[in-house]
Amino acid sequence: MKPRHSLLHVFVIPALLALLTLTGLVTALVAEGIADHFSSAALTLPVLVSAVAIGRR
Amino acid sequence: MLTSLAIRRWHAVHKWTSLICTLFLLLLCLTGLPLIFYEEIEHLTGRHPVPATPSGPADTFSRYRNLDDIIAQALNARPGEVVQYVSFDEHEPIVYVTSGVSPDAPDEDSFVQPFDWATGAAIAAPPFDEGIMWFLYRLHADLYLGLGGALFMGVMGALFVASTVSGIVVYAPYMRKLDFGTIRRSRHPRLTWLDLHNLLGIVTLAWTMVVGLTGIINTLSVPLTDLWQKDQLAEMVAPYRDQPLIARLGSAQAAFSTALVAAPHMRPSFIAYPGTPYSSRHHYAVFMTGNTPLTAKLYTPVLIDAEIGTLIEMRAMPWYMQTLFLSQPLHFGDYGGLPLKFAWAALDLMTIAVLLSGIYLWLKRHRNAPAAATP
Numbered sequence: 001m002k003p004r005h006s007l008l009h010v011f012v013i014p015a016l017l018a019l020l021t022l023t024g025l026v027t028a029l030v031a032e033g034i035a036d037h038f039s040s041a042a043l044t045l046p047v048l049v050s051a052v053a054i055g056r057r
Numbered sequence: 058m059l060t061s062l063a064i065r066r067w068h069a070v071h072k073w074t075s076l077i078c079t080l081f082l083l084l085l086c087l088t089g090l091p092l093i094f095y096e097e098i099e100h101l102t103g104r105h106p107v108p109a110t111p112s113g114p115a116d117t118f119s120r121y122r123n124l125d126d127i128i129a130q131a132l133n134a135r136p137g138e139v140v141q142y143v144s145f146d147e148h149e150p151i152v153y154v155t156s157g158v159s160p161d162a163p164d165e166d167s168f169v170q171p172f173d174w175a176t177g178a179a180i181a182a183p184p185f186d187e188g189i190m191w192f193l194y195r196l197h198a199d200l201y202l203g204l205g206g207a208l209f210m211g212v213m214g215a216l217f218v219a220s221t222v223s224g225i226v227v228y229a230p231y232m233r234k235l236d237f238g239t240i241r242r243s244r245h246p247r248l249t250w251l252d253l254h255n256l257l258g259i260v261t262l263a264w265t266m267v268v269g270l271t272g273i274i275n276t277l278s279v280p281l282t283d284l285w286q287k288d289q290l291a292e293m294v295a296p297y298r299d300q301p302l303i304a305r306l307g308s309a310q311a312a313f314s315t316a317l318v319a320a321p322h323m324r325p326s327f328i329a330y331p332g333t334p335y336s337s338r339h340h341y342a343v344f345m346t347g348n349t350p351l352t353a354k355l356y357t358p359v360l361i362d363a364e365i366g367t368l369i370e371m372r373a374m375p376w377y378m379q380t381l382f383l384s385q386p387l388h389f390g391d392y393g394g395l396p397l398k399f400a401w402a403a404l405d406l407m408t409i410a411v412l413l414s415g416i417y418l419w420l421k422r423h424r425n426a427p428a429a430a431t432p
Contacts, residue, residue, distance in 0.1 A: 003234075004233040004234060005232065005233050005234070005236075007229060010228070010232045010233065010237075011229070013237045014237070014259045014260065017260050017262075017263070018263035021264050021267075022263050025263075025264070025267055025387060028392060028393040028397055029350060029354075029386065029387065030349075030350060030351045031350060032350050036393050036394050036396070036397060037396065040394070040396035040397045040399075040400050043264070043397065043400035043401065044400045044403070046264070046407070047400070047403045047404065047407065049238065050256060050260050050407065052238070053237075053238030053239075053240060053256055056238070056240070
């Protein structure tokens, strides 16, 4: 029987993604230039993570 | 640790809040998608006015035409009307003159004329409140129902936030025995859809919460503006409260120049004429914004005596108006470059997938569903 994960294990990746998303949202609002690229990359991360998970066999 | 009864209750909250708001959320996501690219689409379809010599945002204002001449030209084209607002394009040297039959004429009865600020020439452009993008915007903002529609959408937004929060709670029990990102491809398609629903929902969590919460704040735009008018604006113009509407207007260009001197590190966004909801009956209110990406979204009104052109008062907007101003870019995602907009669009599409998979899971709730996977 597979062991049950702790809550920390269940939420660690979603929490990191959420933190990066929020940082990206705020960064583009308070700075320009390179910050825009960081912001776009941070917001693209959830898309990439989903694509990898869906594409995995 | 939640008891099984508590989990069942959270499930019920997730199911019912989602069921009530899903169709409206789908409408919001579908109409919101093109709205992310509002400016680009307006340019591509030729609906955005283009000055003869585009040269980026207006900066050294002294090299542009006198506003009074442009305003006189606008009034000549609309006999019998009065000016309500003069606004300035954020990206190009374009002045928009809004006029109506009276200063407090409603927006839908006003007429907007764009002018090239450098040459003073009128720019031919279709009306702003027509076309597919305007239709989508109104559908998104208030379902064409005005304040009632906006508040209704706010309630739907609140249900969506409740659905998202309850979704986080019910996510944990499912994932206790699964690794993050697991998509089970079994003979039960419902399991695959459930995993997809959980994965897409949890990775877009922060974005959907921000867009949902800022959307709710945006639906309160009219009541919040009313509050500011009755609170701070009323306080600023209190000494002039009983005066009649000013009969002889002074120079708008002079008021504009006074505001520039009063706030040298800010940019003018628009001038509200006396008698409009954004000013008193005796003042020009020049609304200034900052020069940084953040402060460019925040307005500071500078009150100018509309007869003699002297500075009366300049005061930052209260916290609830600042919150509203910051909510607008954070909701529409139109504050960064194109890459940010594409990321925004991708997250919007993922949210649509979450909504559609939720509908599928509900429709198939009694068919081929192992008990452990029933949401």
